[in-house]
Amino acid sequence: IRDRYQRRVHGDATSTLSSSVSQMAHPGRISADNFMNEVRMEKFQVVIQSHAHKISYSERYSDDTFEYRHVILPKELARILPKSKLLSETQWRTLGVQQSLGWEHYMIHRPEPHVLCFKRDKGFQAPTRM
Numbered sequence: 782i783r784d785r786y787q788r789r790v791h792g793d794a795t796s797t798l799s800s801s802v803s804q805m806a807h808p809g810r811i812s813a814d815n816f817m818n819e820v821r822m823e824k825f826q827v828v829i830q831s832h833a834h835k836i837s838y839s840e841r842y843s844d845d846t847f848e849y850r851h852v853i854l855p856k857e858l859a860r861i862l863p864k865s866k867l868l869s870e871t872q873w874r875t876l877g878v879q880q881s882l883g884w885e886h887y888m889i890h891r892p893e894p895h896v897l898c899f900k901r902d903k904g905f906q907a908p909t910r911m
Contacts, residue, residue, distance in 0.1 A: 825861060832857045833877030847900040851890075852878050859895030873897065882907040 835855040841848050854862070858876055862868075868876075868886045883901040890896045 828857060828861065829875070829877050836877055836879075838880065843903055846903060848903050848905075849898070849900050850880070850884070852880075852897045852899065854878075854895045854897065856895055862894060864894070865889065868897070 832855045836858070837853045839851045839853075841850050843849065852873075854876065862876075867889065870884070870886075873886055878897065880899070883905040884899040885901060886897055887900045888898040890898055
């Protein structure tokens with residue numbers, strides 16, 4: 782048991798090779814870790830789908846350089862947010878936030894972590910398709 786633990790923790794190439802061989806021998810079979818990740822993703826998607834309609838959006842406001850808006854997530858979605866990391870566009874769109882192009886999640890509002898603060902250049906023009 783200790784040898785298996787050490788291989789898992791220290792990344793023994795043998796264990797990686799054996800899992801690759803197992804995958805080739807049983808192509809429909811996935812590892813327990815991958816299975817749990819898929820289960821988590823399915824639960825995550827259910828939470829998002831059931832609460833995305835509760836997302837609210839502020840009006841835009843601006844200064845000389847940027848326009849801003851904040852998005853208020855329902856508490857159920859806020860629970861699955863990373864605590865100290867800004868979200869990429871793909872991540873906030875995955876959460877169900879819908880807004881035009883050019884917005885950047887630029888600040889974590891610590892007193893209210895369910896409030897996402899966005900900014901974009903004032904006068905931003907989305908690229909046009911030809």
